[in-house]
Amino acid sequence: MKQKSVAVVGAAETTNMGKIPDQSVIGLHADAALNAMRDAGLTAKDIDGVATAGESPVELAHYLGITPTWADGTSVGGCSFMLHVRHAAAAINEGLCNTVLITHAESGRSRVGARKFGRDPASQMGQFEVPFGVTSPPTMFTIPVLRYMKEMGVTEEDLAMVAVIQREWAAKNPRASFKDPITVDDVLNSSMIAWPFRKLMCCLVTDGGGALILTSAERAKDFPQKPVYILGTGESVETPMVSQMEDFTTSKAFRVSGKKAFEEAGIKHDDVDHLMIYDAFAHLPLFGLEDLGFVKRGEAAAFIRERNTAIGGKLPLNTNGGGLSYMHSGMYGMYALQESIRQMRGIAPAQVPGAKISIAHGVGGMFAASGTIIFSNEKP
Amino acid sequence: MAEYPRPLPVPTPETQVFWDGCASGELRLQKCDACAHTYFPPRAFCPACSGRKVTTFKASGKATLYSYVINHRPRPDFGTEPHSIAVVTLAEGPRMMTNIIDCPQTPEALQLDMALEVTFEKASETISLPKFRPAKG
Numbered sequence: 274m275k276q277k278s279v280a281v282v283g284a285a286e287t288t289n290m291g292k293i294p295d296q297s298v299i300g301l302h303a304d305a306a307l308n309a310m311r312d313a314g315l316t317a318k319d320i321d322g323v324a325t326a327g328e329s330p331v332e333l334a335h336y337l338g339i340t341p342t343w344a345d346g347t348s349v350g351g352c353s354f355m356l357h358v359r360h361a362a363a364a365i366n367e368g369l370c371n372t373v374l375i376t377h378a379e380s381g382r383s384r385v386g387a388r389k390f391g392r393d394p395a396s397q398m399g400q401f402e403v404p405f406g407v408t409s410p411p412t413m414f415t416i417p418v419l420r421y422m423k424e425m426g427v428t429e430e431d432l433a434m435v436a437v438i439q440r441e442w443a444a445k446n447p448r449a450s451f452k453d454p455i456t457v458d459d460v461l462n463s464s465m466i467a468w469p470f471r472k473l474m475c476c477l478v479t480d481g482g483g484a485l486i487l488t489s490a491e492r493a494k495d496f497p498q499k500p501v502y503i504l505g506t507g508e509s510v511e512t513p514m515v516s517q518m519e520d521f522t523t524s525k526a527f528r529v530s531g532k533k534a535f536e537e538a539g540i541k542h543d544d545v546d547h548l549m550i551y552d553a554f555a556h557l558p559l560f561g562l563e564d565l566g567f568v569k570r571g572e573a574a575a576f577i578r579e580r581n582t583a584i585g586g587k588l589p590l591n592t593n594g595g596g597l598s599y600m601h602s603g604m605y606g607m608y609a610l611q612e613s614i615r616q617m618r619g620i621a622p623a624q625v626p627g628a629k630i631s632i633a634h635g636v637g638g639m640f641a642a643s644g645t646i647i648f649s650n651e652k653p
Numbered sequence: 654m655a656e657y658p659r660p661l662p663v664p665t666p667e668t669q670v671f672w673d674g675c676a677s678g679e680l681r682l683q684k685c686d687a688c689a690h691t692y693f694p695p696r697a698f699c700p701a702c703s704g705r706k707v708t709t710f711k712a713s714g715k716a717t718l719y720s721y722v723i724n725h726r727p728r729p730d731f732g733t734e735p736h737s738i739a740v741v742t743l744a745e746g747p748r749m750m751t752n753i754i755d756c757p758q759t760p761e762a763l764q765l766d767m768a769l770e771v772t773f774e775k776a777s778e779t780i781s782l783p784k785f786r787p788a789k790g
Contacts, residue, residue, distance in 0.1 A: 467725060
């Protein structure tokens with residue numbers, strides 16, 4: 274896509290976060306959307322493009338009173354919103370619409386008006402994975418890790434350290450679900466979920482949502498907030514079944530998506546000031562750092578252990594506390610995007626001083642899909 | 654037989670040959686006639702070269718342990734003890750999800766790359782699940 278041709282002019286999360294028993298899923302979508310519209314100084318009448326995952330874009334548009342000329346219901350898991358940003362930028366550049374609203378919301382914890390989770394027993398996953406006892410991400414997303422640990426020489430302590438450092442970031446964020454410091458021992462002594470994963474290596478389950486509003490960079494300067502420009506985008510998908518990943522030590526979808534985004538943006542890794550990597554589990558930042566090319570394969574654990582991604586480090590990572598400590602309603606990609614926007618606006622609770630380029634990298638399903646967005650706060 | 658307590662696969666026309674194989678004690682894979690690529694899960698064409706001429710054959714049943722977790726979350730249908738959920742690399746190349754049985758469900762007993770062999774667990778009149786156990790000898 275054309276660099277810096279599209280910008281984010283509205284961004285907000287739901288008013289509340291964590292446990293929200295008095296709002297349904299669609300109600301949370303609307304709450305996030307109304308907050309983002311207020312942020313951008315718009316109402317539903319100004320929106321002519323909608324995208325969402327989990328809910329149908331039809332439901333979203335009608336509920337909010339939007340008559341769109343462009344709709345995208347791409348639903349590939351937690352990184353769907355990165356794909357929506359990418360698709361929306363292309364649609365705006367092509368003139369299909371001018372002002373796009375992207376929303377996410379889930380009642381992950383309270384399950385108010387939430388869809389039931391289940392797999393069709395005739396689907397590929399239903400036939401070739403579910404009969405062996407996988408039910409949910411803690412027993413699926415985790416399966417590649419012992420192979421990764423053996424090949425890369427990564428230890429349980431290394432996995433624990435990911436959670437420890439992200440908790441340090443969360444401590445600076447008033448909206449984070451968990452803010453109290455933890456140690457490697459605390460993580461390794463937390464209850465066993467699925468060997469080698471302990472509870473504190475797994476993400477939270479919360480209620481919440483978020484929304485973004487995008488328009489052309491040309492129009493963006495007329496909006497109340499500091500525009501955040503889109504510099505590069507990438508997406509890919511690999512497999513609906515974690516067991517059929519090409520290689521358990523690296524995600525093909527991550528590599529393809531990341532490479533595409535870097536090529537579009539025309540930047541080097543050293544140019545990146547701030548990074549978000551969707552962390553449903555503690556191994557995701559390790560895979561992300563390697564597959565995006567920030568470190569060589571097998572070097573991510575040491576990179577984190579040496580505090581390069583911690584407060585004051587050279588590559589601040591998951592500065593909101595991440596899915597491990599901030600929040601995780603089910604499809605966390607939206608919150609990674611929101612934190613990138615806050616960092617680019619200069620208003621994040623744990624602001625990286627002078628940050629000019631931020632990347633939000635998402636995963637969908639169990640290494641099934643990926644989306645990467647590179648943002649900049651510098652004018653075209 | 655007693656009702657099997659877990660969700661069972663529902664075969665589709667493309668996968669019936671695999672599940673029929675399991676029911677008769679054979680692990681079946683498919684191989685492309687054109688490019689010789691061996692693949693899993695079953696389908697009526699080759700995912701490597703898109704060719705439609707493929708042959709189903711009986712696999713050796715030999716495999717090695719690629720990766721796994723030991724699930725500690727409650728699964729009453731798997732009994733009260735933690736159980737393995739594993740991915741094995743078949744001798745012919747493809748990988749598949751399974752459970753490792755007939756050995757302690759511990760990190761010490763479940764060593765990556767250990768040699769395994771297939772065994773079939775009858776779940777209903779038509780469905781047997783391919784499981785793997787440590788190879789004998």
